[in-house]
Amino acid sequence: MNTLMRLTVANIRSLVRDRAALFWTFFFPVMFVFLFGWIFGGSGxxxxxxxxxxxxxxxxxxxxxxxxxxxxxxxxxxxxxxxxxxxxxxxxxxxxxxxxxxxxxxxxxxxxxxxxxxxxxxxxxxxxxxxxxxxxxxxxxxxxxxxxxxxxxxxxxxLQSTNISTVAYLVPSILAMALMQLGVFAAIPLVQQREKGILKRIGATPLARWKLVGSNVLMRLMVAIVDAVVILGIGLIFFNVQIVGNLLAAAGLVLLGAGAFLAIGFALASFLKTEEQATGVVQVVQMPMMFLSGIFFSFDFLPGFLQTVARFMPLTYLADALRQVMVNGTQVAPLGVDVAILTGWLVVCLGIAARSFRWE
Amino acid sequence: MTQSGEPVIGVANLCKCYGDVKAVDGISFQVGRGEVFGLLGPNGAGKTTTIEILEGLREPDSGSVTVFGMDVTRHAPSIKQRIGVQLQTVSLYPRLTVTELLDLFGSFYAHHLPTKQLIDAVDLGERAKARSMNLSGGQQQRLSIALALVNDPELIFLDEPTTGLDPQARRSLWDLIKGLQGRGKSILMTTHYMEEAAELCDRVAIMDHGHILEMGTVPELIGRRFKERAVFFDTSPKLPVEQLGKLDGVTRAAVEDGQTVLYSRDVAGTIGALLGLTDQLNIDPHNLGIRQATLEDVFLDLTGRALRD
Missing domain, CATH: 3.40.1710.10 (abc type-2 transporter like domain)
Known part of the structure; x- marks a missing residue:
């Protein structure tokens, strides 16, 4: 087994053994699906x-x-x-x-x-x-x-049903939220490890740094796929939300979304110095996205100026793309635009992280 | 002491600045094969910067730095295969077990020792399946040393290996380090504890403000500075230092940690004079004693302050 796989396994073990992390990565989005599914589902x-x-x-x-x-x-x-x-x-x-x-x-x-x-x-x-x-x-x-x-x-x-059911709307949206949190929250352990001098000390071993980062990315992309399967599975089994679109396209979008938000997490970690700072800033970044990107209610219900704000948020486009591909949701932007904007965030944030990330 | 052949570490006129601050200001030293070399000094003396340059983590501004005869800036990857670095923060993955961590770290190197052997070497057999976050302070330090030994290194860097440990754990760690020394490993260590340096190091360098103030074996350093022995007792307001400095044989009087210390060339004369004085004043000097000058005294004499402040 090569070093990259060993590191990835170490990351997965650490996640599975960390109850708080497990809660946020898996049970929190699942809880939301059930909660909102029951509230809005009616005919569950x-x-x-x-x-x-x-x-x-x-x-x-x-x-x-x-x-x-x-x-x-x-x-x-x-x-x-x-x-x-x-x-x-x-x-x-x-x-x-x-x-x-x-x-x-x-x-x-x-x-x-x-x-x-x-x-x-x-x-x-x-x-x-x-x-x-x-x-x-x-x-x-x-x-x-x-x-x-x-x-x-x-x-x-x-009669063209211009809107999909509330639950069908929510399931891909909550998946998008989970992917956003998975990526953005990646900033916290990175800052923590730098603050404790762990990143610097790892530099004293022959381990190539990209492998350390790469294993982290691999682990989180795997978690993204698991998250998607769990959330969509619950939507299908408990709330009869059918995935009508191409599964491969859906998986591709899940990976692109997770990648874009991971890049945002890494870019954030480049500028944050302490764990307290990171915890705070991550919340400041993720909270408005969670509430303004059309996750829990349609984008159209937002007042005009908040719609403008939401149009700057990458989560708006990931949720939109997932809804379009998975449940035939009405579009906020054409799918191609969603994908282009997410790719843009991925490339720009990765560039920022590559330029500005400090190992100590 | 057991030096032979070319030195494992060669530092000549090393300088490193951070902005206007000269962290390391033209130091030179060598460490021989099989030698245990100690860098002593207060926080901010430049020890950590020096070690990090040797570990290939920082670039020197000027001067030459070689490890195994190779330039550290140009041969960092091959040097890293052959050195062991003790991590003050034990692990990247607090939720992995001792065995898992050693297996993982082993995979970072081209050659590595069997995990079982490492666990036995640091006596962690009973905790092999414990998560590193659940180890005691002493056990964590043992693990961090085991991690430094994963690649069977020729040269080991120990950065304050016993800081924060109780005396018993410190003693047992000293035995472990002596064992490494016995197996012919070269060691560069930093410490705050003079006693530790005296116990473990073949030679020490005392650093302050980026300079090496004094370098040599511990007895050499003490002998170079102090021909005297020290008479000490609990400080009393009735016995001002200025007055004590004039007693027979006293070369210098100082107050350290609530004790008055009289460095004396003539201990018998000094004690006689001291007791005469206390008789006159009708007081008893408490905890009166005599000792050799220590590395701590050397440091105080060199820098004017205690090491652990």
Whole structure:
């Protein structure tokens, strides 16, 4: 086993044996996923929420509503068409069933009529499920009332759901937050080791310094991948957040993000002298990013001037890129711009660290 | 003492400045193969700068510095393979065990000793699986010495190896260092403790303000400065130093740590005169005693201050 791998193993052992570090790197983001998942998730049981709009108000429309309510996979909310459309656009519901006025009269006359089903074709899995359910209910209805002749048909409407569900929004965002903290917090042990003279003393051994840094980077990139698997796994298992995008692209983004924030951590460590300073400054850097980069609520909800501030924060772009690739999130910036900005931070901060980092 | 062949360390007219401060100001010394050489001096004397230049951690401003006959600035990598450095801060990884740390450090070098052998050499067998953060102060120092021995070095740098240890732990560490000396290792050490230097070092150099003030074996240094022995007793306000300086045989009188010390060429005469004086004043000199001058006295005489301040 070569020196770099031995050092990396030593780093991993140190992390695994350090309960406080374990808490911050793994349990803190996991806690956030559960906390916000439960707060915003609502249907954490894998159910699909749909809106039901009854414009008919006849026994027929009520019968239809009852039929939809009895499907265990669905949760039903009722309201006006406008309200339900808004809810769907916001991602609170995945489909809308509309029973237009006159349906009851048409069914009584056994003349053909149709109910409308609004779905978002871009979230194909959910759309298919809802379509099938609606088909079954319609044919069951036809069998019961009209002896099998197709009285009630389904008219498919599309409505672009411009927003993904809150939990689907949160899972990649919290992953971005975890990667940010993983990188930025790397400044603290570096400053600590320099302050204690450990970096200088290591310089008295033949160990090449890049290996010391490299092992630290390797360890943190591995942790980044583990973090991603754990957070996305919890999102999938407990909150049914599907990863729709290319997994390789997602992994690439996780590594790029972790790398960019590690570079920021190293650049910070170049200017900080004491451990107390480092702990303080790291918080000053990470706290505003955590709250302003659109992690816990959408970027659009920020007042204008804070949006401007957030546009300077690298976390905004990592979270945006991860949402785009993982859950088809609406973009703050095009994916290419996100990647370019993160790469820029990586290169510039690495340059600063390479120029300014002091070993003693 | 056991010098032979060319010196392992050769320093000539070494200078190193930090801004306007001359940390090391034209020092020269040599350390022979198998020799234990001590650098003594207060904080800020320039000891650490000197050691760090020898370890290849800093560049000298001027002067020549060689280790194993090689220039330290040009051959740092190959020198580092052959020297051992004791880390005052024990470990990069406080959560790794003694065994894991020794294995890791061993991998930094082209050749290294078996971990088991190192653990036995510093008598840490029972703590081999303990995390380094859980070791006692003495055990941590033992570990840091084991880490310095990982590559079976020919030359070992020990930077205040016993600072902060209780007397028993210090004694046992001294035995360990004497063992290294017995195996023919060359050692350059710094210390605050005169007793330690007297016990371990073949030769010492006393440094202050970047200069070497005095260099030689411990008996040489004492003999060069003090033909006298010292009469000492607890300082009393009724016995002013100025007056005591005029007693028979006294060459110099001083107050150190609450004790009055009279350096005397004629101890019998001085004690007689002192007791005559105390009889007159009707007081008893407490804790009266006689001793040889020590390295501590040499240092005080050279610099006008105690070493550990």
């Amino acid at each position: 049981d894998g159910k699909v929420a749909i809106g039901f709009v009854d414009q008919d108000n006849t026994p027929v429309s009520m019968g239809l509503q009852q039929a939809f309510s009895q499907v265990t996979l669905l949760t039903i909310q009722t309201g006006s068409l406008e309200a339900e459309k808004a809810a769907m656009q916001h991602g609170d519901i995945s489909a809308i069933v509309v029973v237009p006025s006159g349906t009851g009269v048409a069914v009584a006359a056994k003349s053909a009529t149709s109910i409308q089903l609004y779905i978002d074709p871009s979230s194909s899995q959910v759309s298919q499920v809802v379509e099938q359910i609606a088909d079954q209910i319609a044919s069951g209805f036809n069998l019961q009332l009209a002896g099998g002749s197709a009285v009630v048909g389904i008219q498919q409407m599309t």
